[in-house]
Amino acid sequence: MLGEAMTLTDRLQDCYTGAVYDVMKGMGVSDSILPSDIRPTDDSLTLAGQIWTCSGRIDESASADETLMAWTGLLSEAPGGSVVVCQPNDGSLAHMGELSAETLKLRAIRGYVVDGGCRDVDFIRRLEWPVFCRYYTPADVVGRWLAEGLGEPIEIGGVSINTGDYLLADIDGVVVIPEGIAEEVVAQTEEVINTESALRRDILQGMDPQQAYRKYRLF
Numbered sequence: 502m503l504g505e506a507m508t509l510t511d512r513l514q515d516c517y518t519g520a521v522y523d524v525m526k527g528m529g530v531s532d533s534i535l536p537s538d539i540r541p542t543d544d545s546l547t548l549a550g551q552i553w554t555c556s557g558r559i560d561e562s563a564s565a566d567e568t569l570m571a572w573t574g575l576l577s578e579a580p581g582g583s584v585v586v587c588q589p590n591d592g593s594l595a596h597m598g599e600l601s602a603e604t605l606k607l608r609a610i611r612g613y614v615v616d617g618g619c620r621d622v623d624f625i626r627r628l629e630w631p632v633f634c635r636y637y638t639p640a641d642v643v644g645r646w647l648a649e650g651l652g653e654p655i656e657i658g659g660v661s662i663n664t665g666d667y668l669l670a671d672i673d674g675v676v677v678i679p680e681g682i683a684e685e686v687v688a689q690t691e692e693v694i695n696t697e698s699a700l701r702r703d704i705l706q707g708m709d710p711q712q713a714y715r716k717y718r719l720f
Contacts, residue, residue, distance in 0.1 A: 509551075509667070509683060509684060509687060510549055510550045510551060510582075510611075510667075512687050512691065513549040513550075513667060513669055513678075513687050514547060514549040514550075514669075515691075516549075516669060516687065516690045516691070516694065517547075517671055517673070517694075518669050518670070518671050518673045518674055518676045519673055520690045520693045520694055521669050521676045521678065521686060521690050522534060522676055524686055524689045524690045524693060525676070525678070525686060527689075528682070528685075528686070528689075530679075530682070532659050532660050532661070533660065533676050533677055533678070534658075534660070534674055534675065534676055534677075535614070535616075535657050535660055535674065535675040535676075535677065536616070536635075536657070536658035538635050539614065539615075539616065539633050539634065539635055539657075539658075539674070539675055540633065540634070540635070541631065541632070541670065541672060542619060542622050542625055542631075542632045542633070542634065543625075543626050543631065543632075544672045545672075546612075546629065546630075546631040546671075547631070547669070547670065547671045548584060548611060548612035548614070548631035548633065548668070548669070548670040548671075549584075549611070549667070549669045549670075550582065550583060550584040550611040550612070550667065550668060551582070551583055551584065551665060551666070551667055551668075551680075552583065552584050552585075552586050552662060552663070552664060552665065552666045552667065552668050552677070553579055553580055553584070553585055553586070553652060553664050554585075554586050554587075554588075554650070554651075554653060554654065554655045554662055554663065555575055555579075555585060555586075555587050555588075555648060555649075555650060555651050555652070555653075555655075556587065556588045556589065556590065556648075556649060556650035556655050557571075557587070557589045557590060557591070557596070557642075557646055557647055557648045557649055557650070558589075558590050558591070558646070558647055558649065559590070559591050559593075559594075559645060559646055560645070560646065560647045561644075561645060563644060563646075563647055564644060565643045565644040567647065568642055568643055568644055568645065568646060568647055569643060571647045571648040571649065572601070572642060572648050574651075575648040575651060576601060576604050576605060576608075578651050578652075579605060579608065579610050581608055581610065582610075582611065583611065584610070584611050584613070584614065584668050585605065585610055585612075585613045585614070586614045586615075586655065586657070586662055586668065587613070587614070587615040587616070587617065587655075588616050588650075588656065588657055588662075589615060589616065589617035589646065591617055591646060592617065592618075593638070593640060594617070594618055594638065594640050594641065594642050594645060594646055595617075595618040595619055595620035595621075595637075595638050595639070595641055595642070596615045596617040596618055596619070596634075596642060596646070597613055597615060597618075597619045597620070597625070597632055598619070598620045598621045598625075598641065599620075599621035599624045599625065602621070602624075602625045602628055602630055602632065603628060603630075605630070606628055606630040611631070612630060612631035612632065612633070612670070613630075613631070613632045613633070614632075614633040614634075614668065614670060614675060615632075615633070615634050615635075616635060616657045616658070617634060617635060617636075618634055618635065618636045618637060618638045618640075619632055619634040619636075619637055619638075620637060620638060620639050620640075620641065622637055631670065633670050633675055652664045660677050662677055665680040666678060666680050666683070667679075667680065667683040693719070696719055700716075700720070
């Protein structure tokens with residue numbers, strides 16, 4: 502699976518979210534975009550790959566050791582070559598930070614998307630490792646939040662996400678592609694991008710925009 506996944510991942514990395522969304526919409530796939538307030542810590546980075554899911558919950562009764570054992574267990578279990586997507590079920594803490602980001606990058610995790618917070622953002626930007634999150638905060642998870650549900654289905658903003666699905670994230674947002682249609686979506690997106698390149702060339706050479714639309718049925 503990993504060889505095939507990396508090949509498809511490389512192709513997906515060369516796409517952009519607007520084109521992927523258009524293709525999926527044309528296929529009748531709805532609920533593919535994560536909430537618009539999930540933003541990149543570095544606008545210049547694009548993240549693509551096969552998803553590995555996790556979740557967590559607030560537990561004020563947990564000790565610092567319990568929460569850190571659960572968190573480091575998550576870091577250990579995340580498979581190399583994947584994109585980690587987390588539903589923390591929390592809107593107050595940071596669910597990614599400096600040491601964790603460096604650890605995941607060194608373990609060949611492609612990036613991290615969380616329906617929650619991040620801290621140590623300047624350091625993470627210097628790593629040039631993609632993180633997408635909803636907010637920044639210095640508050641950490643120690644003694645307050647337990648990671649769980651490793652590899653199990655999650656939901657973010659009404660989008661169902663399973664381990665094995667694919668994801669593309671860029672400055673415009675985050676799109677989730679179900680595993681069963683990923684190859685078809687990427688192939689159709691590549692066709693759209695090639696057509697857009699031809700249309701752009703004609704526009705830059707002076708073709709009337711309506712004439713260009715009639716020719717390509719795309720704009």
